[in-house]
Amino acid sequence: MSEMPSPFRVGHAIDVHAFATSVSPHDGKTLMLACLEWPGETPLEGHSDGDAAAHAACDALLAAAGLGDLGTNFGTDRPEWSGASGQAFLTEVRRMLSDAGWAIGNVTVQVIAKRPRMMKRLPEASEKMSQILGAPVSVSATTTDGLGFTGRGEGIAASATALIFRA
Numbered sequence: 001m002s003e004m005p006s007p008f009r010v011g012h013a014i015d016v017h018a019f020a021t022s023v024s025p026h027d028g029k030t031l032m033l034a035c036l037e038w039p040g041e042t043p044l045e046g047h048s049d050g051d052a053a054a055h056a057a058c059d060a061l062l063a064a065a066g067l068g069d070l071g072t073n074f075g076t077d078r079p080e081w082s083g084a085s086g087q088a089f090l091t092e093v094r095r096m097l098s099d100a101g102w103a104i105g106n107v108t109v110q111v112i113a114k115r116p117r118m119m120k121r122l123p124e125a126s127e128k129m130s131q132i133l134g135a136p137v138s139v140s141a142t143t144t145d146g147l148g149f150t151g152r153g154e155g156i157a158a159s160a161t162a163l164i165f166r167a
């Protein structure tokens, strides 16, 4: 192949977390999703704050750049990242891509969940994640019509696609 490599790369990822069974909203822990607090909603289980939307966006960006994923970069061998927020992961992933010579074009994230009802706060979530990544992020949400683990309210899934380009 003699052609120049494409200056564009896409990445896609899915992330899933179960709702915490050992804590209740009354314990002072709050659901973190799409880098927003959701007062009164059950938090998610996880090595971190369980922000499936932020994690899916991170994994899509890392995949696009060929830099592995959250597990390979921030796994159990790096305990300093234990309990890190979705915002912290996104900030670090943005830095990693920049260091590798990539700029972020845009990211889309779709949250698949019965709860929380996200519609009213989607613009806020999009704005927050856009600020963190320094690029347009669109957050959307859907339910699964009561089907599957998200439909039964056992957890939350998020799917993300990222476009990056050579800076």
Ligand SMILES: [Zn+2]
Binding pocket: 015, 016, 017, 046, 050, 051, 052, 055, 056
């Ligand atoms: Zn995750």
